[in-house]
Amino acid sequence: MSVSISKGLVRVGSSLARFVKSPNFSAFDGTKPKIAVIHFTYGGSALSSAQWFTRADVESPVSAHVVIDRDGTIIQCVSFEDRAWHAGKSSWRNRHGKHLSGLNNHSFGIELANWGPLVKTVSGWKSHSGVPIADPVLAEHKNGNPSGAGGDIGWEPYPEAQVNAAAALVRALASTYGVDEIVGHDDIAPTRKWDPGPAFDMAAFRIAVFGGTRGADTDNVLTVSVDEGLNLRNGPGQHFASQTLLPAGTRLRPEQRQGRWLYVTVLKENGSPLSSGWVHEAYVA
Incomplete structure (x- = not known):
């Protein structure tokens, strides 16, 4: 698939991609985005998600630059x-935004039509809306499963045509805008997001885009966001003893989740590990 970008618009071969315009966008503040963020839609077709992005009357209007369907069809929205x-x-390395804008100013959003986590029924794995999914990927999410339960669960696989189209698009973003990092929503918001999830082979995708050995771009951290500091506890609950009080701004690498509690590694200024324990997600960002 030949994908190029000119004046902000996606062209597949000699034709412009379908454009379902979202009103939910704003201007970059002068920053040149260098990050591609991969999402799943948690829904059915790419068109249904693109049409959802046209809504400005919801409590929290959202959008993405493109949505890619399971057959590789690209729909542009912004x-x-x-x-x-x-x-x-959200945040990545030392880049972040104000309030809820997060990395919007530093990144391009790519949605892949995919149901994400599945529900196990007596007749097999199904989406949250009841759509049967054959041959799901069975895995536990690196950030903990959405339900909070441990162990492997089902995830909808990503078809090869869809992944190839996404890789061609990100290569075009690298060529046109100098994008040099690819992350998942679950990398930049690990305490609240699970997309694109374990069914998406991020390491292989990075190599497909950049070549070489670019399989690992993992350097996400959280920081203690309360002025009074945060207790690092021996277990996931307030009844567990506190090891120490972490000052505001302490950098933490999330390792696993149990409910709203996160098991984290405390990082020194040089990025090396100092200690590990549990913190509540409400006090980190």
């Missing part, structure tokens, strides 16, 4: 010259 509202509260 020009790449504009900022889509896809990231929410």
Whole structure:
């Protein structure tokens, strides 16, 4: 598939991609985005998600630059010259945004039509809306499963045509805008998001886009966000003893989740590990 970008618009071969315009966008503040963020839609067709992005009358209007269907069809919703509202509260390395804008100013949002986590029934794995999914990927999410329960659950697989189209698009973003990092929504918002999830082979995708050995771009951290500091506890609950009080701004790497509690590694200024324990997600960002 030949994908190119000109003046913010996606062209597949010699034709412009279908454009279902979202009103939910704003201008970049002068920052040149260098990150591609991969999402799943948690829904059915790419068109249904693109049409959802046309809604400005919801409590929290959202959008993405493109939605890619399971057959590789690309639908554009926001020009790449504009900022889509896809990231929410998020951070990556030392880049972040104000309030709920997160990494929107630093990134391009790419949605893949996919149901995400599945529900196990007596007749097999199904989406949250009851759509049967054959041959799901069975895995536990690296951030903990959405339900909070441990162990492997089902995830809808990503078809090869869809992944190839996404890789061609991100290569075009790298060529046109200098994108040099690819992350999942679950990388930049690990305490609240699970997309694109364990069914998406991020390491292989990075290599498909950049070549070489670019399989790992993982350097996400959280920080203690309360002035009074935060207790690092021996277990996931307030009844567990506190090891120490972490000062505001302490950098933490999330390792696993249990409910709203996160098992984290405390990082020194040079990024090396100092200690580990549990913190509540409400006090980190």
